[in-house]
């Protein structure tokens with residue numbers, strides 16, 4: 084079997100077209116959704132991601148603003164910026180790009196964002212609501228992963244999903260969302276013994292390890308849906324996933340590429356959250 088390549092980029096494009104129509108409607112009603120991205124320091128990868136976010140906003144008609152601060156910015160200053168954004172009625176979404184410099188507490192910064200403006204879905208209130216299954220702003224990458232799986236036409240209900248990785252931003256929330264879709268979920272991580280024993284049982288395999296080319300065909304059940312959440316910049320400067328693409332492509336039924344898979348979906352879900360947040364705040 085040769086896997087069908089799940090082009091996240093194309094799925095993202097069609098969702099963005101729908102969002103553009105929605106935003107144009109909102110503008111007629113006097114509402115311009117606004118996103119502010121705060122970037123501290125000069126990490127080149129962060130700058131590159133943030134460019135992708137501004138470009139996405141432009142595509143769908145969201146007003147976007149970038150606040151650039153130098154790496155020496157204090158936590159106090161950053162908290163002050165967030166307080167101002169919380170109170171600004173033209174800003175519906177606030178995203179503080181992670182990671183932050185080591186002298187700033189990410190926990191304190193995330194907690195300072197008004198939950199209704201937390202378009203990353205990282206605030207403890209939003210995480211709590213997600214756990215409870217309440218309607219809330221969902222974290223972008225996990226939400227994008229679920230949307231991609233649905234696009235394959237795969238019925239998630241009753242399937243065995245295996246997630247590798249247990250981070251707060253991907254592994255944990257994606258496991259929970261899969262469970263809410265009625266999958267049977269196994270969570271594996273860096274300490275899992277006999278990883279293959281679990282992964283070869285997966286109908287749906289979500290890989291979020293942050294280690295380039297860690298997963299090969301020996302890990303994959305023939306016919307599985309494989310979602311690669313990895314974004315690893317290797318020495319050549321090339322962006323690669325956590326999955327050995329060529330190898331796994333031979334046996335999976337669907338496989339996401341890197342780049343062009345989950346990444347564009349992440350940004351698209353951010354745009355969607357910004358529109359949802361704007362509607363909620365404007366009561367439209």
Ligand SMILES: Nc1nc(=O)c2c([nH]1)NC[C@@H]1CN(c3ccc(C(=O)N[C@@H](CCC(=O)O)C(=O)O)cc3)C=[N+]21
Nearest residue numbers: 131132135179180181182203314342343344346347349
């Ligand atoms: N507060 C916060 N929220 C985030 O959502 C967040 C963050 N911090 N910090 C960093 C990670 C990483 N992330 C990516 C988003 C899109 C692509 C993406 O679109 N990648 C393109 C390729 C881009 C390229 O070539 O550089 C692709 O996969 O096709 C990648 C990575 C969001 N993150």
